[in-house]
Amino acid sequence: MDQTKEQEEDYGYSLFPERKKSKYKKGSLGESLFTYKNKCQMMLHFAVETSPYAKLLLGAMKNSGCAVYKDRHFSCEDCDGTVSGGFDATTSQIVLCQNNIHQQAHMNRVVTHELIHAFDHCRAHVDWFNSFKHLACSEIRAANLSGDCSFTNELSRFNFGLKKHHQECVRSRALRSILAVRKVSREEAEKVVDEVFESCFNDHSPFGRIPHSKKEAKFAYRDFEGRDRYYANL
Numbered sequence: 001m002d003q004t005k006e007q008e009e010d011y012g013y014s015l016f017p018e019r020k021k022s023k024y025k026k027g028s029l030g031e032s033l034f035t036y037k038n039k040c041q042m043m044l045h046f047a048v049e050t051s052p053y054a055k056l057l058l059g060a061m062k063n064s065g066c067a068v069y070k071d072r073h074f075s076c077e078d079c080d081g082t083v084s085g086g087f088d089a090t091t092s093q094i095v096l097c098q099n100n101i102h103q104q105a106h107m108n109r110v111v112t113h114e115l116i117h118a119f120d121h122c123r124a125h126v127d128w129f130n131s132f133k134h135l136a137c138s139e140i141r142a143a144n145l146s147g148d149c150s151f152t153n154e155l156s157r158f159n160f161g162l163k164k165h166h167q168e169c170v171r172s173r174a175l176r177s178i179l180a181v182r183k184v185s186r187e188e189a190e191k192v193v194d195e196v197f198e199s200c201f202n203d204h205s206p207f208g209r210i211p212h213s214k215k216e217a218k219f220a221y222r223d224f225e226g227r228d229r230y231y232a233n234l
Protein backbone atom coordinates (compact mmCIF):
# COMPACT_ATOMS: atom_id res chain seq x y z
CA MET A 1 0.00 0.00 0.00
CA ASP A 2 2.83 2.38 0.84
CA GLN A 3 4.54 1.75 -2.46
CA THR A 4 1.88 3.35 -4.61
CA LYS A 5 2.82 6.65 -3.02
CA GLU A 6 6.31 6.45 -4.41
CA GLN A 7 5.44 4.83 -7.67
CA GLU A 8 3.12 7.41 -9.07
CA GLU A 9 3.41 11.15 -9.06
CA ASP A 10 -0.15 12.02 -8.20
CA TYR A 11 0.17 15.53 -6.79
CA GLY A 12 -1.15 14.57 -3.40
CA TYR A 13 -4.15 12.68 -4.61
CA SER A 14 -2.93 9.62 -2.79
CA LEU A 15 -4.13 11.44 0.31
CA PHE A 16 -7.68 11.38 -1.05
CA PRO A 17 -8.40 7.84 -2.17
CA GLU A 18 -12.06 8.55 -2.68
CA ARG A 19 -11.36 11.28 -5.22
CA LYS A 20 -9.15 8.87 -7.10
CA LYS A 21 -11.96 6.40 -7.26
CA SER A 22 -14.31 8.94 -8.84
CA LYS A 23 -11.95 9.06 -11.79
CA TYR A 24 -12.96 5.56 -12.70
CA LYS A 25 -16.59 5.62 -11.69
CA LYS A 26 -18.17 8.93 -12.40
CA GLY A 27 -20.73 10.17 -9.95
CA SER A 28 -19.94 7.58 -7.34
CA LEU A 29 -18.03 9.92 -5.02
CA GLY A 30 -20.99 10.72 -2.80
CA GLU A 31 -22.03 7.15 -2.74
CA SER A 32 -18.61 5.82 -1.81
CA LEU A 33 -18.23 8.43 0.95
CA PHE A 34 -21.58 7.32 2.30
CA THR A 35 -20.70 3.66 2.33
CA TYR A 36 -17.18 4.17 3.75
CA LYS A 37 -18.53 6.20 6.66
CA ASN A 38 -21.42 3.87 7.19
CA LYS A 39 -19.33 0.77 7.16
CA CYS A 40 -16.92 2.38 9.63
CA GLN A 41 -19.75 3.37 11.96
CA MET A 42 -21.30 -0.07 11.77
CA MET A 43 -17.99 -1.76 12.57
CA LEU A 44 -17.45 0.68 15.45
CA HIS A 45 -20.89 -0.15 16.81
CA PHE A 46 -20.13 -3.86 16.58
CA ALA A 47 -16.75 -3.34 18.32
CA VAL A 48 -18.13 -1.47 21.32
CA GLU A 49 -21.03 -3.92 21.68
CA THR A 50 -19.14 -7.17 21.33
CA SER A 51 -15.38 -6.82 21.88
CA PRO A 52 -14.50 -7.77 25.47
CA TYR A 53 -11.41 -5.52 25.23
CA ALA A 54 -13.53 -2.51 24.29
CA LYS A 55 -16.29 -3.30 26.75
CA LEU A 56 -13.82 -3.57 29.63
CA LEU A 57 -12.14 -0.28 28.74
CA LEU A 58 -15.46 1.53 28.33
CA GLY A 59 -16.60 0.22 31.72
CA ALA A 60 -13.35 1.23 33.39
CA MET A 61 -13.57 4.72 31.93
CA LYS A 62 -17.13 5.11 33.08
CA ASN A 63 -16.04 4.11 36.58
CA SER A 64 -13.27 6.72 36.44
CA GLY A 65 -15.73 9.45 35.56
CA CYS A 66 -14.87 9.54 31.86
CA ALA A 67 -17.92 7.98 30.24
CA VAL A 68 -17.39 7.50 26.51
CA TYR A 69 -20.22 8.18 24.08
CA LYS A 70 -20.06 6.55 20.69
CA ASP A 71 -21.36 9.56 18.79
CA ARG A 72 -19.40 12.22 20.61
CA HIS A 73 -16.06 10.56 21.23
CA PHE A 74 -15.51 8.64 18.00
CA SER A 75 -15.14 10.04 14.52
CA CYS A 76 -14.84 8.08 11.28
CA GLU A 77 -12.60 10.01 8.88
CA ASP A 78 -10.32 9.60 5.90
CA CYS A 79 -6.65 9.61 6.86
CA ASP A 80 -3.28 9.93 5.18
CA GLY A 81 -1.17 6.96 4.22
CA THR A 82 -1.62 3.82 6.21
CA VAL A 83 -2.61 5.25 9.62
CA SER A 84 -5.47 3.33 11.23
CA GLY A 85 -6.50 5.65 14.01
CA GLY A 86 -5.53 8.27 16.55
CA PHE A 87 -6.48 9.87 19.83
CA ASP A 88 -6.95 13.62 19.73
CA ALA A 89 -6.29 14.77 23.29
CA THR A 90 -7.47 18.32 22.64
CA THR A 91 -11.01 17.16 21.87
CA SER A 92 -10.89 13.78 23.67
CA GLN A 93 -11.90 12.20 20.39
CA ILE A 94 -10.83 8.94 18.84
CA VAL A 95 -10.32 9.13 15.09
CA LEU A 96 -10.99 5.95 13.12
CA CYS A 97 -9.52 5.91 9.62
CA GLN A 98 -12.46 4.71 7.55
CA ASN A 99 -10.31 4.40 4.43
CA ASN A 100 -7.78 2.11 6.09
CA ILE A 101 -9.90 -0.14 8.30
CA HIS A 102 -11.66 -2.79 6.25
CA GLN A 103 -12.09 -5.70 8.60
CA GLN A 104 -13.93 -6.06 11.88
CA ALA A 105 -10.93 -7.62 13.64
CA HIS A 106 -8.82 -4.64 12.62
CA MET A 107 -11.50 -2.24 13.82
CA ASN A 108 -11.67 -4.02 17.19
CA ARG A 109 -7.91 -3.64 17.63
CA VAL A 110 -7.85 0.02 16.64
CA VAL A 111 -10.77 0.86 18.94
CA THR A 112 -9.03 -0.97 21.79
CA HIS A 113 -5.65 0.63 21.11
CA GLU A 114 -7.10 4.14 21.07
CA LEU A 115 -9.32 3.49 24.09
CA ILE A 116 -6.18 2.63 26.06
CA HIS A 117 -4.83 6.09 25.20
CA ALA A 118 -8.18 7.59 26.21
CA PHE A 119 -8.10 5.63 29.47
CA ASP A 120 -4.57 6.87 30.23
CA HIS A 121 -5.68 10.38 29.38
CA CYS A 122 -8.61 10.06 31.76
CA ARG A 123 -6.85 8.52 34.72
CA ALA A 124 -3.44 10.14 34.62
CA HIS A 125 -3.96 13.51 32.99
CA VAL A 126 -1.31 12.65 30.48
CA ASP A 127 0.78 15.52 29.23
CA TRP A 128 0.85 14.32 25.60
CA PHE A 129 2.52 17.35 24.15
CA ASN A 130 5.22 18.18 26.68
CA SER A 131 6.08 14.88 28.24
CA PHE A 132 7.65 12.50 25.83
CA LYS A 133 7.72 9.87 28.56
CA HIS A 134 3.94 9.97 28.98
CA LEU A 135 3.44 9.43 25.27
CA ALA A 136 5.96 6.57 25.21
CA CYS A 137 4.33 4.93 28.22
CA SER A 138 0.86 5.04 26.72
CA GLU A 139 2.11 3.65 23.39
CA ILE A 140 3.81 0.77 25.22
CA ARG A 141 0.59 0.03 27.12
CA ALA A 142 -1.55 0.28 23.99
CA ALA A 143 0.69 -2.11 22.04
CA ASN A 144 0.90 -4.49 25.00
CA LEU A 145 -2.76 -4.66 25.96
CA SER A 146 -4.70 -4.13 22.73
CA GLY A 147 -3.89 -7.43 21.07
CA ASP A 148 -1.67 -5.63 18.53
CA CYS A 149 1.01 -8.15 19.43
CA SER A 150 -1.16 -11.17 20.10
CA PHE A 151 -0.10 -14.46 18.64
CA THR A 152 -2.38 -14.63 15.62
CA ASN A 153 -1.45 -11.09 14.61
CA GLU A 154 2.17 -11.96 14.83
CA LEU A 155 1.66 -15.19 12.94
CA SER A 156 0.13 -13.28 10.10
CA ARG A 157 3.28 -11.22 9.96
CA PHE A 158 5.38 -14.38 9.76
CA ASN A 159 7.03 -13.71 13.07
CA PHE A 160 7.19 -16.86 15.10
CA GLY A 161 8.51 -16.61 18.59
CA LEU A 162 8.16 -17.10 22.28
CA LYS A 163 7.43 -14.99 25.31
CA LYS A 164 10.33 -12.63 24.81
CA HIS A 165 8.99 -11.99 21.37
CA HIS A 166 5.88 -10.32 22.74
CA GLN A 167 8.07 -7.77 24.51
CA GLU A 168 10.04 -7.12 21.36
CA CYS A 169 6.84 -6.66 19.39
CA VAL A 170 5.50 -4.20 21.97
CA ARG A 171 8.76 -2.25 21.94
CA SER A 172 8.94 -1.98 18.17
CA ARG A 173 5.27 -1.06 17.74
CA ALA A 174 5.52 1.61 20.44
CA LEU A 175 8.58 3.03 18.68
CA ARG A 176 6.80 3.04 15.35
CA SER A 177 3.80 4.85 16.81
CA ILE A 178 5.97 7.51 18.43
CA LEU A 179 7.98 8.12 15.28
CA ALA A 180 4.74 8.51 13.33
CA VAL A 181 3.51 11.38 15.48
CA ARG A 182 6.66 13.11 16.77
CA LYS A 183 9.58 14.56 14.89
CA VAL A 184 12.35 12.92 16.87
CA SER A 185 15.27 10.74 15.96
CA ARG A 186 15.00 6.99 16.27
CA GLU A 187 17.79 7.05 18.90
CA GLU A 188 15.94 9.60 20.99
CA ALA A 189 12.71 7.62 20.82
CA GLU A 190 14.50 4.37 21.68
CA LYS A 191 16.11 5.98 24.71
CA VAL A 192 12.78 7.15 26.14
CA VAL A 193 11.03 3.84 25.40
CA ASP A 194 13.81 1.97 27.21
CA GLU A 195 13.62 4.32 30.18
CA VAL A 196 9.94 3.72 30.82
CA PHE A 197 9.53 0.24 29.33
CA GLU A 198 9.76 -1.85 32.51
CA SER A 199 7.15 0.02 34.51
CA CYS A 200 4.75 0.69 31.63
CA PHE A 201 4.95 -2.85 30.25
CA ASN A 202 4.02 -4.15 33.70
CA ASP A 203 1.13 -1.77 34.18
CA HIS A 204 -1.83 -3.85 33.00
CA SER A 205 -4.57 -1.58 34.24
CA PRO A 206 -7.55 -1.86 33.75
CA PHE A 207 -7.16 -5.44 32.46
CA GLY A 208 -5.37 -6.91 35.45
CA ARG A 209 -3.30 -9.08 33.09
CA ILE A 210 -2.13 -9.04 29.50
CA PRO A 211 -5.08 -10.26 27.43
CA HIS A 212 -3.19 -12.33 24.84
CA SER A 213 -6.34 -13.49 23.10
CA LYS A 214 -10.01 -12.68 22.84
CA LYS A 215 -10.67 -15.55 25.22
CA GLU A 216 -8.35 -14.06 27.84
CA ALA A 217 -9.94 -10.65 27.30
CA LYS A 218 -13.32 -12.26 27.99
CA PHE A 219 -12.04 -13.63 31.29
CA ALA A 220 -10.61 -10.23 32.18
CA TYR A 221 -13.95 -8.64 31.38
CA ARG A 222 -15.80 -11.18 33.49
CA ASP A 223 -13.49 -10.43 36.44
CA PHE A 224 -13.99 -6.74 35.87
CA GLU A 225 -17.76 -7.12 35.94
CA GLY A 226 -17.49 -9.20 39.10
CA ARG A 227 -15.34 -6.55 40.73
CA ASP A 228 -17.86 -3.94 39.75
CA ARG A 229 -20.74 -5.90 41.22
CA TYR A 230 -18.78 -6.47 44.40
CA TYR A 231 -18.19 -2.78 44.93
CA ALA A 232 -21.79 -1.97 44.09
CA ASN A 233 -22.95 -4.23 46.89
CA LEU A 234 -20.84 -2.59 49.57
Ligand SMILES: [Zn+2]
Nearest residue numbers: 117139142177
Ligand atom coordinates in the same frame (compact mmCIF):
# COMPACT_ATOMS: atom_id res chain seq x y z
ZN1 LIG B 1 -1.07 4.68 19.89
